[in-house]
Amino acid sequence: MTFPTFIAVDVETTLNGNEDVGLAHPMHPDNRAVYVGISDSSGKAHAYETFHTPGLAEIAIGGYTPYATYCGHNFSFDMLYLFRLSHKFKHVIQKAKIWDTQLAEYILTGQRSKFSSLDELATKYDYPLKEDKIKQYFQAGLGSEKIPPEELIPYLKQDVEVTWKIARDQYKIAVEQGQLTLIETQMEAMQATTEMMYNGLHINKATLDAYTIEVVNEFVECKLNLEELVKDYVEDINSPKQWSQFFFGGKKKIKVKEEVGVYKNGNTKYKLVEKMVAVKPFVDFKPDPDKVSAKTGQVSVDDSVLNDMLDHTFNVEAKNIAKSLLKYRELSKQLSTYVQGLSKHLIDGFIHGKLNHTATVTGRLSSTNPNLQNISNNPIKKIFISRWVGGLIVEVDFNQLEVVALAHVTKDKQLIADISAGVDIHSALYEAMFGRKPTKEERKPFKARTFQLIYGAGAKAIAKQAGCPLEEAQKFVDVFYKRYPLVGAWHQDFAKLVESSSKYLRDKEGLLEKFKTCVHTTPTGRKFVFTEYYNDSSWSPKMYNFSPTEMKNYPIQGLATGDIVPLMLGVIYRKLIDRVDVKMLNTIHDSVLFDVQAESIGDFILDIKEIFQNTHKYYEETFKHPLALKLNAGVSYGENWFEMIEV
């Protein structure tokens, strides 16, 4: 087998980051690479001390063949340090191919290996483990600069050499399993997300400060109001448990003073005793039985229950309290998660969130520290602005990406035709159900049913979510399957395929497992793992069964946001690599965020739209089979991430 020219890299760093944000944060100004370990093309490691000999590592890495594939474990971490260390590193590595052993392992195992450690892989591939002695320095919070070099250097070299060997082993398996192409596209996507993490999102401090004051004021007012309303009933308004007891009753623990005797001086002797007392419900309203937790028996007091209660009770006081609580929850979320949560990640005016490639079962990316994929769509988004004076934030979204993925996977002719012709499938389905076109207000909630169905929901789940009769939800499912028959056929056939190709695997001790497992490989090389669940419901005679929703959804979500989007992230990254007027900032499943200089905006919008519209070409070129449909994209831009104008 011919291998790429692998060059393994590993950095040892200080550990000065903020505890909240994660120690060793690669973008924290107090952190730096202390040692860089680099292998040659045969896997032999060399170590360089960055402080005393800053030029050495640079020369080493720059002096190797331009055809090298740089590899590391959790490599974006090392890359960020290297980028900060020298522009030469940044230039060389960004132009090259990379191989992250953590990401490769994730793909090779059908997303079962998540955030693996180098030691886990060393165990699996049969290479030496890290020395305990060194691990203890790190666990004690000591950065690499505090570890004696004669101990650290051999450790660093071993990590580099082990990484190099694992990369080669993985490469071989990738070829054997037909996953090399997918892995290569994922590595390109990692180049893109590493660039995004390096760039960070620029924050408008003045807007953040003003918004903070606004939210704090609203929050305090709302909090005082709510506390006044329930001062006799609920001690902690943040406690769902207490709210549940208040609204719907239950058992409450209280502490009571109990006489346990008399002191010698004649005073009564007391002891605090915990007692359970029954609490009467405050409202005469019983929520849906499935709003009761199976595990704790606690009645939910979430948003849907409170709104349901508002519609069904005549208790004015309870209504006021519920309304106030809903408002309080909203403001509390804003303040804690977004205003305060985002603020603590500010570094020199930027937020450098982390994009994770090995976090999900479907192959989607995830985002942490902070999560930049769930910023609420309200004025908090105004704080995200361009890094350039007059610059613009640009967001490009795939149009109905998951519907396209569904059409591609199921090959349903009508669905393909509808999307290709620009037919609004939600309107079409509505008309098929009710005999007329929906109004704008009718269309919006109706649209959610289609997504539910794609996510794998059956009639029951749709009815519950939509708050409509079961018959209506069943009719929707029937209408959907009638218009798009191959979707229904695929749902059935795929479930059968999973069932029939599943086996009892063996665990680490070689014993047969209790649940059957199916490992399914898609045409892109993506593997999905399905495992049986214990089935305690009466509708099926089987003890164990596969989750219908997982089977319906994984291949769709995986293709759309696990295969196609990362492929395009890599493509876009390569197209933009030499441009200084555009920066990639973030990706949110079916969209990509950019920072663009003002004078480039017109051309950039045209360019990026064209790239998105050519997704089918890149897909076919890469995976050697056609995508059933062309994709389209919507572009919006603005001075901040909230006030965006659609092009």
Add this chain to the structure above:
DNA sequence: CGGAGTAGCGCC
């Protein structure tokens, strides 16, 4: 006092 589990809620 810290870790695990739960509830709730933000996004696609």
Add this chain to the structure above:
DNA sequence: TGGCGCTACTCCG
């Protein structure tokens, strides 16, 4: 029984 991550509370050791 679609996929995530963050904050707060609760329980337990």
